Structures are given as structure tokens and as C-alpha cells.
Amino acid sequence: MILFKNCRFVKELTEGFVQEMGDVLVDDKDTIAEIAEPGAIAAPEGCRIVDAEGGTLLPGFFDMHVHLTMDSLDFLPYVARRPEDHWAETYSYAREMLKQGYTTVRDAGGAYNVVKGVRDAQRKGYINVPDILSSGQALTPTEMGNETFGPMYSVCDGPMEVRKAARHQLELGNDVIKYMVTGAYLNEGGLPGQQIVTEDELREAVRIADMKDTHVMGHAHSAEGIKTAIRCGLRTVEHGSFIDEEAIRMLKESDRTFLVPTAAIGLACLDEDANNLSEGMVDTSKKYEQIEKDCVNRAYRAGLKLGFGSDIDKENFVAHPGMEFYARHEWFDFEYVDILKQATINSAEILGMDDRKGTICVGKNAELVVIDGKPDIDINDMKQMPRYVYFHGELIEN
Ligand SMILES: [Zn+2]
Incomplete structure (x- = not known):
């Protein structure tokens, strides 16, 4: 006691x-x-x-969008790392998160199936780290720049391959499915504004997740990608950078899909020196900075229930305690109490855990x-x- x-x-x-x-x-x-x-x-x-x-x-805080295997934003050593060496990095990041007050995290895609292994060690009581929901590898279509993330991705095209890939991630013991709906900032050659998945592919992933009483989280920057995700019944739209009025309205009317903005990664991607980012990645981030701020602020002012996600790597997380909290104010201009609610009760409700958390x-x-x-x-x-x-x-x- x-x-x-x-x-x-x-x-x-x-x-x-x-x-x-x-x-x-x-x-x-x-x-x-x-x-x-x-x-x-x-x-x-x-x-x-x-x-x-x-x-x-x-x-305790929630991070609904973290990559526990991601020790830095430099992906070359990440891709080269042996599967067994990801374990220590993942444990160490999870432990740092607990020290900063996070008690529930949802992994948004990681190399091999390492996060699930750390999750199991926690559930057995061998280690004390936050409660983890793992997604295994993120599902993505064949797409330029996939090699940037190497073992973090599982490539699948067409509904039948998606069915197999989604079932496989759940077969491996993962809790949720992560899907790349649009291009990514950190993906060399990818365009965040481009939708890369078709509606029949995304629906198939949701169908499989529904059967197994779980959900799909979808990486989506563009307004079209966000609307496709809402139509297909994903639980969460991640980032939501270029959300428009129609998508905001659709989210307001939906009791199934919620927006999880990510602010800390936005701040980090402007930091040219610190993160070993390529010039192209920094340029992309600068180009879209103001648009993203305006769009997500509009979604916030419309009164949407927003979840809490950082998308940040361990190096930044440790160097900047509380980063997602102050980034939501500096980057998006959210009110302080609302930021605290997003990190706790809002995220607990979105994940259906508010009976015991939040x-x-x-x-x-x-x-x-x-x-x-x-x-x-x-x-x-x-x-x-x-x-x-x-x-x-x-x-x-x-
Ligand atoms: Zn992410």
C-alpha cells in the first residue's frame, strides 16, 4: 500500500x-x-x-503513436540492426517513457516483432515499462522510399495480400494493425499529400481487425487519405496534417474514428543539425509547417476529441522531457488543460480503456x-x- x-x-x-x-x-x-x-x-x-x-x-500518460524500436531519426543504422539487437533499444525506450510518466503506449510499427516481445515481458512482470499495444510491422503498399524503413514495413498490394498481411501481424500476437494510407515526411521520395492505398485494400484490413475485435490505425496526412480512412472505419487517423473542413465534419459525426495529431516530430524535423536528417526531409517539413499547424488547429477548434501521439524517437524523447506536451502548445497552440486531457482521458476513451485508466x-x-x-x-x-x-x-x- x-x-x-x-x-x-x-x-x-x-x-x-x-x-x-x-x-x-x-x-x-x-x-x-x-x-x-x-x-x-x-x-x-x-x-x-x-x-x-x-x-x-x-x-499516467498515453502515447498513441510511438515507435519503440526507433532509437534515433537516423534510419541507416536502424535498417542495418540485427533483429536481436532491437530488443535492448526497445526496452530502453519503453523504460524512459515510464520514467517520464507514460503508462500506456501504442506502437505504430516496428522492426520484426520485437515490440510484442517486450510487451510480453512486461505482461509477465519481468520488466516494468508502460502497458504496450503492439502493431508489429506497418502495412504499406509497394511504394517509393519503403526501403528507408526496411524491417518496419510489411509490403502488401491488393485486398488478398492485405488480408494475409493483416492476419499475419495478428497471428504473431500483435494487438492492432498499422496502415500507411498516405506518403510520409521521412520517406525519401514519398509525398505526404499523396494517398497511396486503395479503398478496397484499407477496407480489407478493417474487416480483418473487426473480426478479431481490434482496430486499424492509419498514417494519413492528406485530406483525401483522411476521408478514405474515415469511410473505411479506421479507429484512428494519425497525424492528419492537411485535414480539411469536410474531413473535420466527418470526424465530428463519427463515433468510430478519431484524430491523433503528432506535434513533437514536427518540431524535431525542423532541427537540421540535431537529427541527421537529409536536406530533402527538412525541406519537406519546412514547406508544410504552416499548413499543418493551420489545419490541425482548425480540427482542434472544431471541438474534436483528439488523441495524444508523438511519433518521436528515443534520442529526442530523452533529450527533451515533456516534448509532446509543450510541442502541442508551441506547434499547434492548444490550451494547456486540453493537452493534459488529450494525454490522459481522451486517449483512454479512444482506446476503450477509460474504465480503468485516464x-x-x-x-x-x-x-x-x-x-x-x-x-x-x-x-x-x-x-x-x-x-x-x-x-x-x-x-x-x-
Ligand atoms: Zn509514425
Whole structure:
């Protein structure tokens, strides 16, 4: 058991308790047992006590779009790396994510089937990293630049090949299907504005995922690609960079498809020196920077429920704590509280996990993060490592 004393709450992320300050008791099953005003809970015998000293207590964060095998944005060593050597990189990235307060991550495509292996090690309790949803290799049509990502991709053309490829990723034990619907920024020769998959191919992937009670996440920048993804019934549209009014309207009317913008990768791709990016990649990013900001801001102002995804590599993630949080403000101009909601309750709802994750609430999982400061009032407080992260019985002190 563990008792967190003198916690400050963000009311939008706390259920069943309305005061700003309080104590939180966690039981032996890692469930939130009680929330009460400061000093009101008597610590049971043997209970560990942590004084948050007025720090803000948040529920664990989600990253719905991460590539846990991706240690840097330099893909040459990535493609050359042996399958067995991806394991340590993947574990190390996942562990860094937990240290920054992430307790649930959805992998958006990785080399071989390594992420699933790390996921299983976590589920067996051998390692403590966030809860992982793995997608295995991302499905993509035959397309210029696929070789940039090498073993991260599974190439399939036509509905029958898609059927086989989707079934194969699930056969390997993966949780969800990732599909490349349009070209990518980081794909040499690819055009983010171009749709590269046909509707019958995408529908086939959704059909297979539906049968297995899971979903398809679709990489889509262009408005046409986004609309195709919505029509085909994908669960999430990733990036959504050039979303238009019609696509925004379609998402507003849909209770099946949600948008997951990714801001941190946008910031990183403008950093010419730091990331070993080719001139072409940086130019592409600069060319579309303002369009992407305007389009995604329009989707946000329209009141869409947005998920939280970073698409960032480990090197940037570690060098810039809280990157996706402040990037959503700097890159997209989202409100602070909304950013915090996107990282927690919104993403939990989109993934259907809000019965046990996403808020501080009696009966929900004790996935807890203590931040020094008030990130709902200044999101820059997320730039420091959390003071404490509590997950699966482990208290991480940064
Ligand atoms: Zn991605």
C-alpha cells in the first residue's frame, strides 16, 4: 500500500473529488482505494508514505503513436540492426517513457516483432515499462522510399495480400494493425499529400481487425487519405496534417474514428543539425509547417476529441522531457488543460480503456505521476522530469 499526501489535483482529470488538495491511498492491487482531504486518511500499518508537497498529481500518460524500436531519426543504422539487437533499444525506450510518466503506449510499427516481445515481458512482470499495444510491422503498399524503413514495413498490394498481411501481424500476437494510407515526411521520395492505398485494400484490413475485435490505425496526412480512412472505419487517423473542413465534419459525426495529431516530430524535423536528417526531409517539413499547424488547429477548434501521439524517437524523447506536451502548445497552440486531457482521458476513451485508466478516480488503476508545478496553468512545467511516477507497485523517483 502507498499513500500520496499533499497532492494538488487538476479537476478535469479527477473524478469523485472536488477539492484542489488531497491525499490518495493505493491498495495492494494497485487500485486507487480512497481520495480524501489532506490528513484525512490514516495510513494503514506497513503503508509507504510519499509527500507530494503540493505537486500536481496526474493520471499516467498515453502515447498513441510511438515507435519503440526507433532509437534515433537516423534510419541507416536502424535498417542495418540485427533483429536481436532491437530488443535492448526497445526496452530502453519503453523504460524512459515510464520514467517520464507514460503508462500506456501504442506502437505504430516496428522492426520484426520485437515490440510484442517486450510487451510480453512486461505482461509477465519481468520488466516494468508502460502497458504496450503492439502493431508489429506497418502495412504499406509497394511504394517509393519503403526501403528507408526496411524491417518496419510489411509490403502488401491488393485486398488478398492485405488480408494475409493483416492476419499475419495478428497471428504473431500483435494487438492492432498499422496502415500507411498516405506518403510520409521521412520517406525519401514519398509525398505526404499523396494517398497511396486503395479503398478496397484499407477496407480489407478493417474487416480483418473487426473480426478479431481490434482496430486499424492509419498514417494519413492528406485530406483525401483522411476521408478514405474515415469511410473505411479506421479507429484512428494519425497525424492528419492537411485535414480539411469536410474531413473535420466527418470526424465530428463519427463515433468510430478519431484524430491523433503528432506535434513533437514536427518540431524535431525542423532541427537540421540535431537529427541527421537529409536536406530533402527538412525541406519537406519546412514547406508544410504552416499548413499543418493551420489545419490541425482548425480540427482542434472544431471541438474534436483528439488523441495524444508523438511519433518521436528515443534520442529526442530523452533529450527533451515533456516534448509532446509543450510541442502541442508551441506547434499547434492548444490550451494547456486540453493537452493534459488529450494525454490522459481522451486517449483512454479512444482506446476503450477509460474504465480503468485516464483519470484519478477511486477504483481505477493507480498509474500516478507527480509533477512539480502546475502544468494546467503552465505547460512548460512538463519540461522537467516528473518528481514521482508510480506504476505496477514501483515508485520511480526522478
Ligand atoms: Zn509514425
